[in-house]
Amino acid sequence: MTQSSTDTDxxxxxxxxELIYQILRDRICAIEYPPGSKLRETDLAEEFEVSRTPIRNVLTTLEHDGLLAVKHxxxxxxxxxxxxxxxxxxxxRMILAQSAGDFFASPFPEGTANQFVDYKEVFQALEPGDVVGFGRANIxxxxxxxxxxxxxxxxxxxxxLFFQTSRMWLISLPSLDWSEVVVAVSDELDELTRLIRLEDPIGLGLAARNHIFMSRRRILAGLGISLTETRNPL
Amino acid sequence: MTQSSTDTDxxxxxxxxELIYQILRDRICAIEYPPGSKLRETDLAEEFEVSRTPIRNVLTTLEHDGLLAVKHxxxxxxxxxxxxxxxxxxxxRMILAQSAGDFFASPFPEGTANQFVDYKEVFQALEPGDVVGFGRANIxxxxxxxxxxxxxxxxxxxxxLFFQTSRMWLISLPSLDWSEVVVAVSDELDELTRLIRLEDPIGLGLAARNHIFMSRRRILAGLGISLTETRNPL
DNA sequence: AGTCTCAATGATGTATACAACTTGGCGCAT
DNA sequence: ATGCGCCAAGTTGTATACATCATTGAGACT
Known part of the structure; x- marks a missing residue:
């Protein structure tokens, strides 16, 4: 349902x-529009060369997804x-990941492992402090x-649920040690790549669960500091 | 998020x-609007005494929830x-219910058990074949x-997820034995009432999981018959 | 008789003017 | 100087006219 409607519409x-929805969603989740930003309907209408009506339609969906707060x-x-x-x-998210192992495609599609190696290289090629780039790579x-x-x-x-948490994770990033985070993500991807090569879907789910756990630790640590510093994201 | 926005809007x-959304959602999920029904925007606009615009807004949300298919x-x-x-x-749903036990309010609010006894009486007071009434009670x-x-x-x-499956469950009802289903639901409610009185949240989650499992069995049995019979729900 | 075409109908999608609401600042009275 | 109140600017919410699309039926042609 929802975002899987790329089929015969x-x-x-x-x-x-759907395209506008995905673009705006990704911008929010990569904090190109950081929390507190205002998305003016006329601006978006102009950018996408439509009237306010379809834009408002998309914004309603984004609000329903918990990414926006529409205030009259x-x-x-x-x-x-x-x-x-x-x-x-x-x-x-941890509950779902832990149970997801039973539903991974097995065997994994051809080239899946290499794909994850590519992801890792993208992360490592990022310029330190490029939070938006990190967000896009993470998506x-x-x-x-x-x-x-x-x-x-x-x-x-x-x-x-990933999209709901993404922007908060990115907000906490500046409070953490950049290279340390990149190393952690790289290790994550290494482990996932290994499990994919081993054709161990259950292990993949459990590993994902553990990474979500670690991610939660990091994000809370980051927010614990930044919540008092940068209270006004505007 | 989503439907929990009854707070300070x-x-x-x-x-x-939000009100219109809940009304239409409940009608769909109680198959007052059975699958295949067309919700004409002008009709709804007239009923709720607004223009098509806010109605369309709600319909978009219902589509996003997987209840409607909007076709130009x-x-x-x-x-x-x-x-x-x-x-x-x-x-x-089974995965979530099984894990939900850890998150039930404990102790349960005053009068919770009696509330479930009331639910049971509502089910038993239904006239056999009153599928819509069953649906509303179930909601x-x-x-x-x-x-x-x-x-x-x-x-x-x-x-x-419950709202997504509700209408399909009700569609399968006529293919099943009414009194048998009512007895099953009554037993369900008895068990839940007992677990609530025992203050056993974990058990409550597991019982809910088992009931979802049984419900899946029944609904598939019902659809296995009715899918060939009543192919055109209109 | 059968089939193809096309126009009429009725539905949703879009654009736009206007209404409702919030906020900020200015001016006046205290 | 300060506090109160009101007005103006800017934003989202609504209503409505019109555009676009899909279906269906009649009619003409074969």
């Missing part, structure tokens, strides 16, 4: 709205996820990993 | 849209869930059960 307008007379502001809710989301990596799941319901759910 | 328009030039038709996808959703029951979960992310997720 038929109508061209659906495809266009104020603006469409990228929302912040409270630490308490963040922990809840991470907890559910690619996670989307690729989740696409290996055959249960479409589980897949959509994990994607949605 | 501020704007009255948000509240109105055709109509907004209540979608059917393919058996394959249905199994996937039920599988995820109440399940909403009440899930509201005991403290993890809001998990709660929203389970609710969403």
């Amino acid at each position: 038929g109508s061209a307008s659906h495809a266009r709205k 007379g104020v603006g469409n502001v990228v929302s912040l996820v409270e630490p308490e809710e963040l922990v809840e989301i991470y907890t559910v 690619c990596y996670y989307t690729g990993l989740i696409s290996l799941i055959t249960n479409s319901c589980l897949r959509d759910m994990m994607l949605k | 501020g704007s009255a328009s948000h509240a109105r849209k 030039g055709v109509g907004n038709v209540v979608s059917l869930v393919e058996p394959e996808e249905l199994v996937e959703i039920y599988t995820v 109440c029951y399940y909403t009440g059960l899930i509201s005991l979960i403290t993890n809001s992310c998990l709660r929203d997720m389970m609710l969403k």
Whole structure:
């Protein structure tokens, strides 16, 4: 459902709205639009060369996904996820990842392992402090990993939760040691690559669960510092 | 997120849209609008005494939730869930229910057990064959059960998946033995009531998981028959 | 009789004017 | 100087006219 509607939509307008949706979602999740940003409908309408109507349609969906807060007379502001809710989301993500092993395609598609090696190289090629680049790379990596799941319901759910937490993870990044994080992600990808080569889907799910656990630790550590420093993201 | 936005929205328009959303969602999930039905925007606009614009807004959300298929030039038709996808959703629901025990409010709120006794009486008072009444009762029951979960992310997720499967479950009902189903649901509620009185949240989650498993069995049995008989739900 | 074409119909999609709302600043009274 | 109130600017929300699309039926041609 939802974002998996890349199949025969038929109508061209659906495809266009889906495209705009994905673009805006990725911008929010890579904090090109950081939390607190206002997405002005007229601006977006001008950029995508449509009227406000289809833009508003997309914004409604983004609000339903928990990425935006639409406020009458104020603006469409990228929302912040409270630490308490963040922990809840991470907890559910861990549950899902732990159970996802049973639903990975086995054997893995040809070239999957090499794909993950590529992801790693992208991360390592990033300029230190390029948070947006890190976010985009992270979206690619996670989307690729989740696409290996055959249960479409589980897949959509994990994607949605990933997108909800992504921007908060990126916000916490500047408070952490960049090279340390890159090393951690590289090790993560090494482990996943190994498990894929070993054709161990259950292990892959468990490893993903552990990485989410570690990620939660890091993000909370980062936010614990930054929440008092940069209270106003604007 | 999503349907949990009953808190301080501020704007009255948000509240109105939320209300319309819940009404239409419940109608779909209780098959007052059975799969294949067309929801004409002008009709709904007239009923709720607004223009098509806010109605379309709600319909977009319902489509995103996987309840509607909006087709340009055709109509907004209540979608059917393919058996394959249905199994996937039920599988995820079982995973979530099984893990939900850790997140039930403990101790349970005062009067929770009596509430479940009431649910049981509602089911038993239904006239045989009143599928819509069964659907509405089921929505109440399940909403009440899930509201005991403290993890809001998990709660929203389970609710969403429940709403996705509800109409298919009701469609399969006429192919099953009514009194047998009522007895099964009554036993279900008895067991949940007992576990609530025992203050056993973990057991409650596991029992819910088992009931979802049984429900999946019944619904597939029902659809196995009705899928060939009532192919055109219109 | 059968089939193809096309126009009429009715639905959703889009654009735009206007209404409702929030916020900030300016001015006035205290 | 300060606090209060009101107005203006800017934003989202709504209503409506029109565009676009899919279906269906009649009619003409074969």
